[in-house]
Amino acid sequence: MSYLDNKEPPKREERLKACISYGGTLCDLANKTRGCCMDDGERSFSQGSICLLLPGLAMLNSLPDNVVLLHGAIGCGSCAHSQNANARSGGNVRWGKVKDALWLSTALNEFDVISGGEVKLEKAIIEADLRYRPATITVVAGCVPGIIGDDIDGLIDKVQPRVSARLIPVHCEGFKTKIWATAYDAVYHGIGRKLLEEPEYNKPLDLDEVEQFKEKYIRSHTVNLLNVSSMGRGDEVELTRLLNSIGLEVNVFPIFAKTEEMYKVTQAALSISTCPTHDDYFVKYLKEKFGVPYILKHMPIGIENTNEWLRSAAEFFGVSEQAEKLIEKENEELKEALKEYLPLFKGKRAVIGAGEFRALATSGLLQELGFEIVGIRSYHHDEFAEGEYDKLIKAGAKDAVINIANSQPFEEANILKRLKPDIFLGHWNGNGTATKLGIATHVVYNTGINYIGYKGVYDLARRIYRQLTNTTFNKKLSQHIRLPYTENWYEADPFKHIKVSGGNVDE
Secondary structure (H helix, E strand, C coil), X not given: CCHHHCCCCCCHHHHCCCECEEEEEHHHHHHHHHCXXXXXXXXXXXXXXXXXXXXXXXXXXXXXXXXEEEECCHHHHCHHHHHHHHHHHHHHHHHCCCCCCCEEECCCCHHHHHHXXXXXXXXXXXXXXXXXXXXXXXXXXCHHHXXXXXXXXXXXXXXXXXXCCEEEEEECCHHHCCCCCHHHHHHHHHHHHHCCCCCHHHCCCCCCHHHHHHHHHHHHCEEEEEECCCCCHXXXXXXXXXXXXXXXXXXXXXXXXXHHHHHHHHCCCEEECCCHHHHHHHHHHHHHHHCCCEECCCCCCCHHHHHHHHHHHHHHHCCHHHHHHHHHHHHHHHHHHHCCCHHHHCCCEEEEEECHHHHHHXXXXXXXXXXXXXXXXECCECHHHHHHHHHHHHHHXXXXXEEEECCCHHHHHHHHHHHCCCEEEECCCCCHHHHHCCCEEEECCCCCCXXXXXXXXXXXXXXXXXXHHCCHHHHHHHXXXXXXXXXXXXXXCCCCCEEECCEECCC
């Protein structure tokens, strides 16, 4: 039975045995995963985390002609305000049209917790449909309806005949999982259950022989390029350029995908993941339900990862020779372009903190530029990372500190104080700790700039070069500001609160 036969996806803790707690060296972690002896993934003390509503809303707010109806407490939608810039810029660079993301909330209160929120949700769905006339309304369930037992799916089935918009339930109850990457599964689950049927008006009644041939040819050379908002338009353009260069058509999905065209994802010849952490749930469903094969190996960040990503697609379509010529050309041009930056990078020490695959792939990119990787902080660990560990170990990072942590800034501060790297790469909301310690920082992800493919290697190198040639700001800042941790904590084992098999590390 498919997971999509159920109302909501399983937790990643169950489906992938994912964990969020580990502290040690990269080599030790690689040995643990091979021996299937990972610890239970808990902490005796936890300081901050991320709710799966954050990535879930980032995906849903990108969908054109969609209303996001958040069923829960009104504060749960606060992250949508910061995401609106991506929705506006994303629409502008794709269609030349600036449009705000549209999100509403049922704003459940204490009374609703006692009496139930289904009546309020029903009224909100009908009003949103009448007021905005959207193509879709994505009903996103937060923690409150999950706790009080509101039947979101049952209500949607009841209300659907009364509204013109397609209603899509998306279960993002944060209390159910500590792996916030489950949000990608939740959004894909809703889309897969409700939006992949081909509209009747899209089905040609009578095509002549030439048009039939063209349509069949295009489908047989189309690749689903999956993007869950983990890359911006510049990165999409770079990967599309590479795939077009070996004769392939590209269908970007699901962000900014129009409702009436979503069915096309079921008719492609191949799905190629840009991040296995994000995409495994959906590509496996497309294979199971629609027979669309998939490639789920590499994140095309870094030179060798991009080479292998491109080779995998080319091999599937039988155009490996064409791909090798392209790879040789791109590598030569990139090698020449990087010459002026590499002397500065040689021997510099780096720590990277990000989502699992981005952290590991970016570490590999920095190794290619001459950096020594001394620390990696991944938001979670699952089976897809194991091949990346081997790559990093072979390149000399076997003794690098690795911290599996869903945020936990107190561990990060301790690690950075010990390692004293030359640069830290983290998400825009996660670089404050390193900055206040006087460490040069650079953002590891921003939809407005390039990170992926060959262009991403060059652009990231250029930006890091600029950061490292002038580190005065961070150093000055560290002299006038302090983090809220005592010297006793900096002297303690940073992983003392991570529970291990048979007991707890801390006393």
